[in-house]
Amino acid sequence: MKHDLRIIGYITFTIFILLWINQLFSGIKLYETVKTRWQTHMDSIIASIIPPYVEILQTDSVQEQTHLLSSLDSALHSKTPDAVHFTIARLDSTHQAIVKFQNYKTRTSDITRGKIYPINNPSHESLAIYYNFPISFFLERAWQDILTIVALTLLLVLGLQYLSHAQQHLSRLQEEMIKQVVHDWKTPLASIVTLSELVEKKSIPEDDEKGRAKIRLIQEEASRLKTSSQQLLKTLSGLAHLNINRDEFNLKNELLSLFEKQYLAYYQANKNSTSKKGYGLGLNYVYNVIKAHKGKITVDSLLGKGCTFTIYLRKWKKK
Known part of the structure; x- marks a missing residue:
């Protein structure tokens, strides 16, 4: 919208x-x-x-x-x-x-x-x-044309102000909605972690490796979801007041490090279901970060082959 x-x-x-x-x-x-x-x-x-x-x-x-x-x-x-x-x-x-x-x-x-x-x-x-x-x-002969120009100018200014206010309002609604959803996750996540620990201690024998592996998987997924929700809130608050600190670094090494550490936190639930659609929040974060860097992003998509996202950033020279 x-x-x-x-x-x-x-x-x-x-x-x-x-x-x-x-x-x-x-x-x-x-x-x-x-x-x-x-x-x-x-x-x-x-x-x-x-x-x-x-x-x-x-x-x-x-x-x-x-x-x-x-x-x-x-x-x-x-x-x-x-x-x-x-x-x-x-x-x-x-x-x-x-x-x-x-x-x-x-x-x-x-x-x-x-x-x-x-x-x-x-x-x-x-x-x-x-x-x-x-x-x-x-x-005396052109007052109607002058009034028309003035009216169009005022409408243009008021229209831009209205659109800007509407966009800011929608952004605030989106942010508040996501914050409310993340907040509502906390109690169920805490219950899942507590119950899984209780099941592991009381209901699964020490020699049941498969059962304990399933419990650990539940705990890991709950922990991952908790971490993701915290990162989501941190990202929302950071995008509102995003300050860019420019410094030199090795981009290739940074990307490889991200893939090694967090490549498995980046997936979509029900990924085997073709009817399941995401909310596009990840791309929205990417867009805002790139916009803060005064860059742009483009996408080339081929059905059945995948998508290629290209990020353009301004060349920066260290002072």
């Missing part, structure tokens, strides 16, 4: 990301469209106001230029919203500013240059008007 929830989370996350990217590109495209319309609108306003001023500039003296540009700025503001600001410049033949007028401070990157209007004087000068694109103008 935890694995299925993770897959659902990945799919949901991908869908939300695609929707968010699609909405973002739609917002960018809408911004460019609204800005183009704004420029067309502003150019038409400027074209209706500027001709008389261009005619005056053809004969006006340099001393009167600043006053004239200020008057043009006032005329432009009378036809446009308060959020619009202008920079008016008289340009030479190379389009370098000779005289510039603006009643506010702004960066060049924040304004757009409109059409250039030739003055038709011997110096081939021209007049250029720069204006900004008010964000309020865009918001």
Whole structure:
């Protein structure tokens, strides 16, 4: 169930990301469209106001230029919203500013240059008007798209938080269930060990080697089960706060030692029954340990031949 929830989370996350990217590109495209319309609108306003001023500039003296540009700025503001600001410049033949007028401070990157209007004087000068694109103008026309992007972002964040909480909750339930099962084993195991010792002393003759061997087998299996349950609890508590202490060692020797000491503690009950299925806890522990090492594990399975598990760990260099 935890694995299925993770897959659902990945799919949901991908869908939300695609929707968010699609909405973002739609917002960018809408911004460019609204800005183009704004420029067309502003150019038409400027074209209706500027001709008389261009005619005056053809004969006006340099001393009167600043006053004239200020008057043009006032005329432009009378036809446009308060959020619009202008920079008016008289340009030479190379389009370098000779005289510039603006009643506010702004960066060049924040304004757009409109059409250039030739003055038709011997110096081939021209007049250029720069204006900004008010964000309020865009918001009035794109507030629904912006709200959609914000809503998708909030849903994405809340969805990820919910999936993370759900996975943590399932992990806690699984851990608590296993702890409860192991705890419930203690009393029956203690009873089995006690009864087997009592049977060995009271009911089996000294010369009955087969009977004593069976009793010892019961005791060994009970002891193995007790050890396994303790290791299980230790593993559960260790995985929650697993600290990796990196050190050099001989991997081959360590693996051989494990096989020699514990290869018979690793088996599945009812192994001759094809209908018996395990709980997959061993692989879950392996996965968590490898994940703590920031590695990965893969499996190749062939029916009737067995499985090959491959573990990939990052190369570590001793400092």
